[in-house]
Amino acid sequence: MASDPTMTCAGAVVGTLEAHGLNRIYCVPGIQNDWFFNALHDAQGRVAAIHTRHEQGAAYMALGAALATGRVQAFSVVPGPGLLNTAAALATAYSTNAPVLCLTGQIPSRAIGRGIGLLHEIPDQLGILERLTKQAGRISDPARAAAQLAEAIAAIGKGRPRPVGLEIPPDILGARGDFAAVAPLSTAPEPEPDAGLIAEAATLIAQAERPMIIVGGGAQAAGATVLHLAERLQAPVLAYRMGRGVLDDRHPLAITLPVGHRLWKSCDLVLAIGSRAQIPFSNWGSDADLKLVRIEADPTALDAVRTPDLALIGRVETVLPRLAEAIDRSAPKRASRAEEISALKQAVAREAADMLPQVAFLNAIREAIGEDGILVDELTQCGYVARFAYPVHKPRTFISSGYQGTLGWGYATGLGVQDARRDAAVVSISGDGGFMFNVQELATAIRHDIPLIAVVFNDGAYGNVRRMQRELYDNRVIATDLANPDFVALGRSFGIEAERAASPEALRRAVAAAAERRRPALIEVPVGDLPSPWHFLDMPRVRGG
Structure with a gap:
């Protein structure tokens, strides 16, 4: 690509993202990344800045978009506390083999490792990033920045896809020179299997x-x-x-x-x-x-x-x-x-439907969003049941946090799924506990007109933990009861279409109406204590010693 002697390094970085088909970046701006956002301003209409209310939300949105598409998605945050706020999302991207690119700022190059105590400085940020990703690096030469970024994007897809991280100091981003964006690198064809x-x-x-x-x-x-x-x-x-x-x-x-x-x-x-x-x-x-x-x-x-x-x-x-x-x-x-x-499938389905009211709620969602609809699960009672009882018809239409089991990931991840799949109805299901982890991203849904349908099953507790305390620990309940807002009023205060659905049929109607409106929606489902689904999930040994 043609070079420009007046281009900033940040301009070459943004141009390289664009050349790789990354037409949006999930982000929270800040002083160390000012040059990067200045370059994003110049690229408006080609690379969109989807800004969130918390760094965790930005990283989860990139993760959701990656899981929904199978393609590389990127987020940008400031260093130190900004990067640390994304750690849970990076760990989940690692566990789900998601192609996520983390672009984080740094303190000025001259000060890295000196312990001066500059804004957002933390010890060995690169070491932290290395432990949360497949590969991590620091851009130290502005002339190499675009190429290093292209190499990082290529690395995401080699072997097992997993997140990759790059940190870029502000003096590097702001450097001017004869820079150019770098197109996707050619890769050697994968060897034929033996x-x-x-x-x-x-x-x-x-x-x-x-x-x-x-x-x-x-x-x-x-x-x-x-x-x-x-x-x-x-x-x-x-x-x-x-x-x-x-x-x-x-x-x-x-x-x-x-x-x-x-x-x-x-x-x-x-x-x-x-x-x-x-x-x-x-x-x-x-x-x-x-x-x-x-x-x-x-x-x-x-x-x-x-x-x-x-x-x-x-x-x-x-x-x-x-x-x-x-x-x-x-x-x-x-x-x-x-x-x-x-015969076995029918027997399990009958047993689950007879024992678990969660199944009726899940079937209501399934019917309301159609074959192409996408469900984003959570660590909640209906989420656990969804792992085996929610009917899934197409690839990448059931989005899960995998073995990481990340409480609170659901709503922000769902925003990324919906942003990447504007053609489909997307529902995130959460409990009242997990939903409040990223409730601030209701503002992001409104700001960027992301028509995600959030379904919040409200039992006033971390329900799964509370049930275990009752059943396994002689009713020694502690630290699980929650004080909640009025979720309908809360949603409406953000400008979200919000309502309450007290039955599976009411939920079906509410989800179907929200999917038709194509506007951000919040549906609260009041529930009491729900029966345990774990005998369908945590099943005993049947062979071997």
Whole structure:
């Protein structure tokens, strides 16, 4: 790209973001980043600044947009307390393998590491950033800034996608010179998977009589091939959090956790696709009769849960089609398992609906937002039930915090999901406890006209913790009761369309109306104590010692 001898380093940085298709950045401005925001001002109409009311909100919005699209999304914050406020979002991006770019400011270059006590100075900020990301660096040469940024963006997608961080001191951002934006770097094609290992894996899978496929977030772009393999092998496809939507839940072979548990004892092989398969192997047990084949982009992660009998290293999109071709050549035709699995699914669905009123609320949301609608779950009673009882039909339409289990992430993350997917109705579900973590972002929804529908289930407590205190600790309830605002009045005070829905049918009508209006909405659902869903989630060991 053409250089400009009067361009600031910040201008080259913003131009590089634009060249990489990053047409918005989630942000909170501040003095160390003034040059960056000055460059954003010049780029208005090409790169939008979506500013939030808290740095945590900005980082969660970038995370939500990344999870909803599978593409790199960026946020910008000031150093020190600004960066630290984003730590929970970065940890969640790491746990969900989300392609997030963190651009943080720094104190002036001359003062880094000297302990002078400048505004926002903290010890070893880069070290902190390194521990929350896949890769982190500092831009120290303005002439290298655009190239270093392009390298960082490229690094996000190599191997297992995870967040990357860059810190840029203000003197570097403000430097002028013969700078230019840098276009996306050309990347070497991913190596072809080992043909011998592919053949060996196909043979092992073909020999299995009752295989199971487990899909995680790494399989989100491979739904068609997963479907083909499932039907070819008559293998049920288990998805829990990150893998929901890879296979439409209406398919006879699509299963969630409770059905998977009932099938686990008789399963003789697991094909784990973009998943650690941590819960089944850690909680339900394993033995020599259960074989494991894994497709995994990160070779360092293979032995974390159980060493696979055979591992295929590479991106799912590259490896899985080759494996499917080999299986088509070697696997025998199998009798349909649709009737067996359908009976188990119906039994679990009846049991859940009879025991858990949460199911009716989730079904109401599902009906109201249509097939393309997106649900952002939370650490709340309906969120836990959603992991196995909410019907998911398409990839990237069930957004979860994965193993990090980040309380309070839901509303701000939902804003990012909705901002990135303006074509879809998006609902975030929260409890009253988690919702208040980022309630200030109601202002962001209004300011940027983001039509997210927030559903707040209000039980006046950290309900899951309170129930555990009652049931497991002899009713020794402490630090779980909450004082809440009038959520409807609060929403309306921000200019949000807000109402109260006291039943599943009322919730369905309210969500449907909000989805039709395409305006920011808040719906409070008063609930009392809800029954525990954990016997559907935390299930006992069924095999092995």
